[in-house]
Amino acid sequence: MTTSFKNICTFTILIFCVAVCASQNLSKSSREKAIERKADSVLKLMTLDEKIGQMNQYNGDWEATGPITYDGDKQNQIRKGMLGSILNVTGVEHTRQLQEMAMQSRLKIPLLFGQDIIHGYRTTFPIPLAEAASWDLNAIKLSARIAATESAAAGVHWTFAPMVDIARDPRWGRIMEGAGEDTWLGSLIAKARVEGFQGNGLGSLDALMACAKHFAAYGAAVGGRDYNSVDMSQRALWEIYLPPFKAAEQAGVATFMNSFNDLNGIPATGNAYLQREILKGKWNFKGFVVSDWNSVGEMIPHGYAKDNYEAAMEAVTAGCDMDMESRSYIKNLSKLVSDGKLNPSLIDDAVKRILIKKFEMGLFDDPFRFCNVEREKQQWNNPSNLEKEKQMAEKTIVLLKNENQILPLSRQTKTIALIGPFIKSVRDNLGFWSYIWPDDTARIITTWKGIQEKINKDSKLLYAKGCNINDSSTAGFAEAVEIARQADIVIIQVGEAPDMSGEAKSRSNIHLPGMQEELVKAIQATGKPVVVMINAGRPLIFNWTADHVPAILYTWWLGTEAGYAIADVLFGDYNPSAKLPISFPRSEGQIPVYYNHYNTGRPAKNDNDLNYVSAYTDLPNDPKFPFGYGLSYTSFSYSDMDLSGKSFKAGDSISVSFNLTNTGKFVGTETVQLYVQDLVGSVVRPVKELKGFQQVVLKTGESKKITFTITADMLRFYNDKLEYGFEPGDFKVFVGSNSRDVKEASFALIK
Ligand code: NOJ
Numbered sequence: 001m002t003t004s005f006k007n008i009c010t011f012t013i014l015i016f017c018v019a020v021c022a023s024q025n026l027s028k029s030s031r032e033k034a035i036e037r038k039a040d041s042v043l044k045l046m047t048l049d050e051k052i053g054q055m056n057q058y059n060g061d062w063e064a065t066g067p068i069t070y071d072g073d074k075q076n077q078i079r080k081g082m083l084g085s086i087l088n089v090t091g092v093e094h095t096r097q098l099q100e101m102a103m104q105s106r107l108k109i110p111l112l113f114g115q116d117i118i119h120g121y122r123t124t125f126p127i128p129l130a131e132a133a134s135w136d137l138n139a140i141k142l143s144a145r146i147a148a149t150e151s152a153a154a155g156v157h158w159t160f161a162p163m164v165d166i167a168r169d170p171r172w173g174r175i176m177e178g179a180g181e182d183t184w185l186g187s188l189i190a191k192a193r194v195e196g197f198q199g200n201g202l203g204s205l206d207a208l209m210a211c212a213k214h215f216a217a218y219g220a221a222v223g224g225r226d227y228n229s230v231d232m233s234q235r236a237l238w239e240i241y242l243p244p245f246k247a248a249e250q251a252g253v254a255t256f257m258n259s260f261n262d263l264n265g266i267p268a269t270g271n272a273y274l275q276r277e278i279l280k281g282k283w284n285f286k287g288f289v290v291s292d293w294n295s296v297g298e299m300i301p302h303g304y305a306k307d308n309y310e311a312a313m314e315a316v317t318a319g320c321d322m323d324m325e326s327r328s329y330i331k332n333l334s335k336l337v338s339d340g341k342l343n344p345s346l347i348d349d350a351v352k353r354i355l356i357k358k359f360e361m362g363l364f365d366d367p368f369r370f371c372n373v374e375r376e377k378q379q380w381n382n383p384s385n386l387e388k389e390k391q392m393a394e395k396t397i398v399l400l401k402n403e404n405q406i407l408p409l410s411r412q413t414k415t416i417a418l419i420g421p422f423i424k425s426v427r428d429n430l431g432f433w434s435y436i437w438p439d440d441t442a443r444i445i446t447t448w449k450g451i452q453e454k455i456n457k458d459s460k461l462l463y464a465k466g467c468n469i470n471d472s473s474t475a476g477f478a479e480a481v482e483i484a485r486q487a488d489i490v491i492i493q494v495g496e497a498p499d500m501s502g503e504a505k506s507r508s509n510i511h512l513p514g515m516q517e518e519l520v521k522a523i524q525a526t527g528k529p530v531v532v533m534i535n536a537g538r539p540l541i542f543n544w545t546a547d548h549v550p551a552i553l554y555t556w557w558l559g560t561e562a563g564y565a566i567a568d569v570l571f572g573d574y575n576p577s578a579k580l581p582i583s584f585p586r587s588e589g590q591i592p593v594y595y596n597h598y599n600t601g602r603p604a605k606n607d608n609d610l611n612y613v614s615a616y617t618d619l620p621n622d623p624k625f626p627f628g629y630g631l632s633y634t635s636f637s638y639s640d641m642d643l644s645g646k647s648f649k650a651g652d653s654i655s656v657s658f659n660l661t662n663t664g665k666f667v668g669t670e671t672v673q674l675y676v677q678d679l680v681g682s683v684v685r686p687v688k689e690l691k692g693f694q695q696v697v698l699k700t701g702e703s704k705k706i707t708f709t710i711t712a713d714m715l716r717f718y719n720d721k722l723e724y725g726f727e728p729g730d731f732k733v734f735v736g737s738n739s740r741d742v743k744e745a746s747f748a749l750i751k
Helices: 003-025 028-045 048-054 074-079 092-102 128-132 137-152 173-177 183-198 234-241 243-250 272-282 308-318 328-338 344-360 373-380 383-396 447-454 477-486 516-524 543-548 562-570
Strands: 056-059 085-087 112-115 211-215 255-258 288-290 398-402 415-419 460-464 489-495 530-535 551-554 636-643 647-649 653-662 668-678 689-698 703-711 729-736 742-750
Touching (some): 028 344, 048 056, 048 328, 074 092, 112 344, 128 183, 137 373, 183 243, 183 689, 211 243, 211 272, 234 243, 272 308, 288 344, 308 328, 328 344, 383 562, 415 447, 447 489, 447 562, 460 477, 477 516, 516 530, 516 543, 551 562, 636 729, 647 653, 653 668, 653 729, 653 742, 689 703
Parallel strands (some): 085 112, 211 255, 415 460, 415 489, 647 742
Antiparallel strands (some): 398 551, 636 653, 653 703, 668 689, 668 729, 729 742
């Protein structure tokens, strides 16, 4: 290339950037059009190889989350404009180094830096499943906002989040990364997370591009085994699994990631129905789709492509715009075009989508705009972020049991025994998809530290580890029992290690691992009052503990300030308000167990009804803890449920109201839940579906009238022709504090 041509290209791109900046004041759609024109103009300057380069994404060669291919010189490829994006490189210094290489390329097209910012960056927030337990959409949005602010200040442009996969199988390790089992709640949370990550919009210095993943149905892997196949009806796909993706799309999510699984025999990465027909067709999604790690290449072991040549062809044809780490595109797309197998307009479309995002991020204007050392420093130690993290963590802790009001504890308690493998552990508070920083040990607040700082000076803390997380030794039991005997109250913290839930962390046995439940039994046998806290990334099974121990808190993986949040809850400075976003099974044999199941033709009348009904002969049908469940230190009563009428017509609405009273001794927040059942449909309908919730704060003795409005739109579902509509008929409406404990009334939707 001659120097003068190089200059023309640079000049041309500069002009575009000026135009893009000037366009900031234009209306949204004219700004979009202006950016589209600029992307078109850049596209015209590009060679086929440079276009293919934009569709190529490599790992930064450290912090790998999968197999890395070392063939080829990544840095040279950046200089040649053969790379559009890089993942797992953060920090202003590193991103600047690589971006400088991109600026040596002919067209100086900036790189996009992508990263799994799942639940925080410098400040680790509770895992996404825990955050879903807050049912607090503003708090969830704020958590994503802070994660975006911290990571954007460290040079990151793009997060591979939120994961919006609905999951009903707690054996699946990635359940920790989503919002649980309910589609409607999951859709609201998907929107909140996209809005949180993307802030005031792409181009703001504290906004990340979000990525709705994994498109689609990844959460329905057969047997809960990660990466496994998915076989499901069209109705289940549309009604249960797609809505959170649609919600993310409507919230303006910049990108989508396809998924590892095959869906009804076609790998999602090569699935034109999902990507072209639904996403880019019906939904008119304007952003781009990135593959999952090597998922293009994995179409070979799937048995869907013979080699990478075929895999690349299938993926691009199906609408996958960027290839993460498989090198199938960079090695094969040019030949596919020259062989006449791939229409180059598909490449143009993919590249244009990618360029548009780079323009929207302002990277053509200034490729180093996310590389500001001062901003990075400021966000590195931001005490306000830590405070917000603690507040979020408090909202996620679920009080599962509190017999005899053991909790909250008094600060005056003389001797407290703290027992269990999680009491003093540090990294175990963060969970999968969190970052390791050199000062973690000093920074992460352990349970021990949180409680130590909370209690009175003359109170005494005793400690014994008791056992490890996951081995068969009981050697530490005697010491633990001994200190329990000396205490006025015993707090035991058990659970699973952070690497036991997450990607590729499916487990067939989800009981409390190792000897931990035996430890709980040994301590409970001392007769001392016991509180058990459970750290986990999924619903675990702990029936003995649930049946015998008087007080239980589910403490998930709470993040950097975990210990402070735990101490606040234990001592009543925060009154628990969280509600489970997923059912907790009694045994693995019950999985999948979820609240919005069908009634069947032979529903069991009760747990003892085994008379040729749909039941297990050795297990009740209902879960140990139902969806929506969670206690408070206070108590609430629901009374005077009333409907505004007996029926309503489409276009009108009906309201359901009731009185909520705080009947206990503490100020408390109750998440009141509204469920509906369509009694007769052209296809069978679930026994309950969540349709609304409100978070209500009440003082002791205070009552409030709560009202929900139901419209016909809220009663829509997919019929067997995949038409989305409501059907006149009879309905039940339920209000209550969880999906099991409800009051009910009836109404009709009439023509
Ligand atoms: C594989 C995971 O499935 C995906 O969610 C993640 O974003 C990529 N690896 C990149 O780390």
